[in-house]
Structure formats: C-alpha cells, structure tokens
Amino acid sequence: MPPPKRRRRGSRYAVLGMLSMGLKTGYAMKKHVEGNLGHYWSESYGQIYPILRQLVDEGLATCTEERRKGKPMRNLYSITPSGRKELREWLAMPPEPQPQRSEILLKLSLGNRVSSETCQKLIRDYRQQCEQDLAYLDDIASALRGPGAQHRDQPYWLMTLHHGRAIREAELAWCGQTLAHLRRLATQKKQWKKEGGASDG
Amino acid sequence: MPPPKRRRRGSRYAVLGMLSMGLKTGYAMKKHVEGNLGHYWSESYGQIYPILRQLVDEGLATCTEERRKGKPMRNLYSITPSGRKELREWLAMPPEPQPQRSEILLKLSLGNRVSSETCQKLIRDYRQQCEQDLAYLDDIASALRGPGAQHRDQPYWLMTLHHGRAIREAELAWCGQTLAHLRRLATQKKQWKKEGGASDG
DNA sequence: CTAGCCATGTAATCCGTTACATGATTGG
DNA sequence: CCAATCATGTAACGGATTACATGGCTAG
Numbered sequence: 001m002p003p004p005k006r007r008r009r010g011s012r013y014a015v016l017g018m019l020s021m022g023l024k025t026g027y028a029m030k031k032h033v034e035g036n037l038g039h040y041w042s043e044s045y046g047q048i049y050p051i052l053r054q055l056v057d058e059g060l061a062t063c064t065e066e067r068r069k070g071k072p073m074r075n076l077y078s079i080t081p082s083g084r085k086e087l088r089e090w091l092a093m094p095p096e097p098q099p100q101r102s103e104i105l106l107k108l109s110l111g112n113r114v115s116s117e118t119c120q121k122l123i124r125d126y127r128q129q130c131e132q133d134l135a136y137l138d139d140i141a142s143a144l145r146g147p148g149a150q151h152r153d154q155p156y157w158l159m160t161l162h163h164g165r166a167i168r169e170a171e172l173a174w175c176g177q178t179l180a181h182l183r184r185l186a187t188q189k190k191q192w193k194k195e196g197g198a199s200d201g
Numbered sequence: 202m203p204p205p206k207r208r209r210r211g212s213r214y215a216v217l218g219m220l221s222m223g224l225k226t227g228y229a230m231k232k233h234v235e236g237n238l239g240h241y242w243s244e245s246y247g248q249i250y251p252i253l254r255q256l257v258d259e260g261l262a263t264c265t266e267e268r269r270k271g272k273p274m275r276n277l278y279s280i281t282p283s284g285r286k287e288l289r290e291w292l293a294m295p296p297e298p299q300p301q302r303s304e305i306l307l308k309l310s311l312g313n314r315v316s317s318e319t320c321q322k323l324i325r326d327y328r329q330q331c332e333q334d335l336a337y338l339d340d341i342a343s344a345l346r347g348p349g350a351q352h353r354d355q356p357y358w359l360m361t362l363h364h365g366r367a368i369r370e371a372e373l374a375w376c377g378q379t380l381a382h383l384r385r386l387a388t389q390k391k392q393w394k395k396e397g398g399a400s401d402g
Numbered sequence: 403c404t405a406g407c408c409a410t411g412t413a414a415t416c417c418g419t420t421a422c423a424t425g426a427t428t429g430g
Numbered sequence: 431c432c433a434a435t436c437a438t439g440t441a442a443c444g445g446a447t448t449a450c451a452t453g454g455c456t457a458g
C-alpha cells in the first residue's frame with residue numbers, strides 16, 4: 001500500500017477552530033479572518049461555506065436556521081464534541097512543512113538583469129510594505145488590549161502578533177543591509193567602466 | 202470593462218529566469234530549484250514541462266532535440282531576445298502581495314484547547330526546524346563561495362541567503378520568548394487551581 | 403540483477419480565489 | 431433613491447502537487 005495521501009486541510013481546521021471560539025455564521029468567520037487573522041491567515045467564502053456544510057455532514061458541527069423579522073436569514077453553526085476532539089487531534093499533530101515561495105526573492109535573485117535603480121526600488125517598496133504591516137499589527141494589538149473583556153485566547157493571539165513583529169523587524173533590517181549591498185554593487189560596476197573593464201584587482 | 206484579471210505566473214518567470222541563467226533542460230531546472238532555491242522557491246515537473254512548451258509557442262524560447270549515443274534524449278531550451286525582454290519587464294513590476302498562511306500560527310492561536318505540553322512541543326519542533334534551515338542555508342552559502350568560478354548572479358544569491366538567515370534568526374528568538382510565555386501561562390493556571398479558581402487579583 | 407540517476411511527460415486531484423447571483427435592511 | 435452592510439451560496443478558473451507511465455544507462 002502506498003503511503004496515504006497527504007492532504008493539507010488547513011482551511012478545514014481554521015473553520016473548525018473558529019467554531020470552537022463561538023463564531024456562528026460563515027459571514028462572521030470571513031470578517032474575523034479579515035480583521036483579526038489577516039497577518040497569518042486568509043479564507044474566502046468559496047472555502048468557508050462548503051466546509052461548514054461538510055463539517056455538518058461529518059457530525060463535527062450542527063446547523064440551525066434562524067429567521068428573524070427585519071433581518072436576513074442566517075445559518076447558525078455550532079461545534080459538536082466530536083468536532084472538538086478532531087480539532088484537538090489536529091492541533092497535536094506537527095504541522096506539515098509548507099513550501100515557501102517568495103516572489104520578491106525570486107526577483108532579487110535575477111537582479112543582474114535590470115538596473116540597480118530597478119532593484120533598489122523593489123527593496124524600498126518592500127520596506128515600505130513591512131512598515132505598513134507593523135502599523136497594522138500594532139492596531140490589532142491595541143484593539144486586543146483595549147476593551148476590558150479579556151478573551152481566553154488573548155495570550156495566544158498576542159504570541160502570533162509578536163511573531164509578526166519579529167519577522168517584520170528582521171525584514172526591515174535586511175532591507176537596509178540589502179540596499180547598501182546594491183549601492184555598493186552599482187558603484188563597483190561604475191568603477192569597472194571607468195577603469196576600462198580590463199582590470200582584475 | 203472590469204479590471205483585467207490578476208494572474209500570478211510566478212512559475213512562468215521562474216522558468217524563464219532559469220533559462221536566462223543558461224539552464225537548458227527541464228530536469229536540470231528541477232534539480233537547480235531543489236538544490237539552490239529550496240529556501241524560497243519550489244517547482245514541480247508538472248509545472249516546468251508545460252511552461253517550457255508554452256514559452257516556445259510564444260517565441261520566448263527555442264527548443265532543439267539532442268540525441269546522444271549512450272545517453273537519453275534531451276530537449277535543450279534557450280531563451281530568445283523577446284524572452285529576455287519579457288523577463289526584464291516582469292522584474293521591474295512590483296510583486297503582488299502574497300496572502301500568507303502559517304499553519305503553526307493557526308495552531309498556536311488555538312493553543313488554549315490543548316495542554317501546555319502539546320503547545321510547547323509545537324514550538325520546540327519549530328525551533329529545531331529553524332536550526333536545520335540555518336544549517337542548510339550555510340551549506341548553500343559555502344558551496345556558493347567555495348569553487349572559484351564566481352557566477353555573475355552570486356551577489357544576488359547571497360542577498361537571498363541573508364534574508365533566509367535574518368528570518369530564521371528572528372524566528373529562533375521568537376521561539377525562545379514564546380516558550381517562556383507558555384511556561385508562564387502554565388504556572389499561572391496551576392496557581393489558579395491551587396487557590397480555588399475564585400480569585401481575581 | 404537491481405537500485406539509482408538521467409530525462410520526459412500527462413492525468414488526476416486538490417486547493418484556493420474571483421466573479422457572479424440573490425436579496426433584505428439600514429442609514430444618509 | 432442609493433450605498434453599505436448583512437448574509438448565503440456556486441461556477442469557473444488558475445495554480446500547484448502527486449502519482450503514474452516510460453525507458454535507457456551506470457555502478458555495485
């Protein structure tokens with residue numbers, strides 16, 4: 001028998017996890033992802049709604065329709081005991097290594113094909129993005145500490161925010177270094193040209 | 202007219218980029234990705250071969266069959282001038298922000314559902330992975346500096362390796378902090394239990 | 403002989419986003 | 431009246447991996 005196929009199913013457990021925090025509708029889950037998990041996770045309706053249905057089919061969640069006068073209909077989902085069990089089992093498994101793909105590093109590695117200006121712009125834009133990310137992370141963090149109602153998951157959310165901060169700050173430092181490297185490369189090239197390009201050092 | 206659809210096509214330009222460095226066969230490209238770009242990129246044959254064909258169709262590459270006695274047949278690809286042009290144009294465009302997904306942060310954010318032990322193991326395993334990654338990055342770096350033949354792209358490759366180092370080191374520091382947080386949380390919980398769980402100070 | 407590498411390629415499948423369709427309510 | 435928000439869902443598409451099929455050569 002070949003080794004059973006490795007499936008990712010991260011979205012499935014993200015949804016199950018949100019059910020376990022008491023979120024009840026697909027719409028609310030989408031908003032939660034956008035507003036609170038945006039720095040390390042994303043989901044689309046095209047994933048959320050089918051998954052909710054599937055979880056009900058498998059007995060990991062239940063669904064009740066709610067009709068309210070003056071408001072649109074909603075489907076209210078709740079996690080079941082077996083849902084909690086499967087979530088805990090997944091949490092205890094070591095995460096699959098995810099193949100990293102970084103478009104900016106791919107571009108940088110081919111930097112010799114474009115001007116030093118183009119290359120530096122690439123990095124400067126990235127640095128700016130990191131700065132914006134840091135501001136965004138701080139917004140979430142203060143929103144998290146602000147309203148007295150301490151959520152039981154709050155300490156864990158803060159840890160994920162710390163991660164975001166740590167990474168972005170490392171990226172900023174790297175951007176600075178890299179810009180310096182690029183400038184040095186550019187002046188070296190100019191030197192070569194001036195000296196006639198025949199020297200060997 | 203709706204805004205023209207945003208396509209990723211990172212793989213396409215990764216292949217075009219490898220053609221521009223002189224790699225000639227799909228097989229060689231796969232090996233190169235595994236051995237040299239593994240820390241920030243991945244490709245599978247299922248991408249590479251169809252893309253090579255497509256590039257030839259579009260006039261960005263040419264292909265010649267090579268039959269050698271005693272060796273398997275190969276298709277040798279080369280980049281054309283218009284291929285180089287399109288590559289340069291892509292390099293000058295700002296990279297699309299890629300939605301990040303971190304399974305480990307997702308798990309950590311739900312840490313309250315499992316034991317502190319389980320949570321700490323998650324982070325310790327991750328720390329170990331980062332250490333291995335660092336060793337791997339150093340291997341590539343020394344392979345890069347070792348054989349005298351300085352590739353013209355070498356300085357750029359070193360910059361991507363620096364990035365890997367910077368990130369992994371930041372991750373290691375974060376792992377240390379996070380383990381401390383987790384231990385503190387665990388002792389707090391124990392305290393609660395001892396004191397009867399009713400205290401508020 | 404057989405394991406492993408060279409070398410090419412395709413089909414199935416999975417994963418995920420985007421765009422669309424629908425419709426009620428609320429606030430300006 | 432219009433825009434925004436709440437709310438659900440699906441179809442089409444794009445992107446990527448996995449598994450499979452093929453086959454010759456080389457070294458042990």
